[in-house]
Amino acid sequence: MKKVNIGGVPEHFNLAWYLTLKDGEYKEKGINLRWHDYPGGTGAMCKGLRNGDIDVAVILTEGIIKDIIAGNPSKIVQTFVQTPLIWGVHVGHDSPYKTIEDLKGTKAAISRYGSGSHLMAYIHAENNNWDLEKDLDFEVIKDLDGAVKGLTEGDADYFLWEKFTTKPLVDSGVFRRIDDCPSPWPCFVIAVREDFIASNKDHLQTILEIINNTTQEFKDIPSIDKTIANRYKQQLDDVQEWLGITEWSQELIDKGTIMNVQKELFALDIIPEIVDYERLTCKL
Structure with a gap:
C-alpha cells in the first residue's frame, strides 16, 4: 500500500x-x-x-x-x-467602512505573505486604481478564525476570502461583505x-x-x-x-x-x- x-x-x-x-x-x-x-x-x-x-x-x-x-x-x-474564485471583500460587522473607497490605505488581513488573500489584495487594489505602495498595508492573521478576531478587535480593517466559505459569517452578523473580487484565472x-x-x-x-x-x-x-x-x-x-x-x-x-x-x-x-x-x- x-x-x-x-x-x-x-x-x-x-x-x-x-x-x-x-x-x-x-x-x-x-x-x-x-x-x-x-x-x-x-x-x-x-x-x-x-x-x-x-x-x-x-x-x-x-x-x-x-x-x-x-x-x-x-x-x-x-x-x-x-x-x-469569487473572493468576498469583508469588514467587521460594526466597522465604519461602507464602501471600497473607504478601505483605501487601511490594513488588509492576510493569512500569510504569499497567500491567496495576500496576492488578491493586490489584484483588488489594482482593480480599484489604488497606489500599490501607499494604499496597501497588511496584518497576518493565519486563517479564517484569525480574521474573525482581527476584524472584530480592529487589528485589521478588511479581509479577502472565498465568498461562499465566509457567507455563514456574513449571515450571522460577524462580517459584512462590501464587494466581490473574482480571480482573473x-x-x-x-x-x-x-x-x-x-x-x-x-x-x-x-x-x-x-x-x-x-x-x-x-x-x-x-x-x-x-x-x-x-x-x-x-x-x-x-x-x-x-x-x-x-x-x-x-x-x-x-x-x-x-x-x-x-x-x-x-x-x-x-x-x-x-x-x-x-x-x-x-x-x-
Missing part, C-alpha cells in the same frame, strides 16, 4: 476528495491517500510541499506559481477548478512535489483518474446541494448558486493561462521574473 499525503483547504471545493476517500476508492488501487486540512490556505500548503509534509496539494493557481518561481520543488499537473490546481512525480507517476495518474471521474459527475450526485449545505453549514440557496457557477477541470492548465497569471503577478511586483511553461507544469 503506497502512502500519499495530500493537502487542501477544508472547504466545499474539496468535497469530491472526501467522497472518494470515504468510498475507499484509492485503497482499492493500493494507495493509502491521507488527506490533511490546511485552514491556513495556500501559504501553509506551499510550506507543506517544501518540507515534504505533503506530496500533493490542491492549491490556488497564483499562489503555487509564485512559490515555484521562488524555489518550491513542485509542478502543476492539472487544473482542478476551472472557474475563477482558474482558481485551483493540483501541484505535486517533483521527487514524488519522478518516482510515483503511476500512483499519481491513478489518483487523478479517480478524482476526475468524481468531479466530472459531481453536480449529478443525488442531493449534493443538501450534502454541501449540511457539511459546510451553508444556506441551500447559496450552495445552489455556487454549484451553478463552478466548473471542475480534468486537464493540465494551458500555456496562455500560465502566462496571463505570470504577467499579472509580475506587473504587481509579486514575482521577479516570468518563467517558461515547462518550469511550472508537468504533463503526465
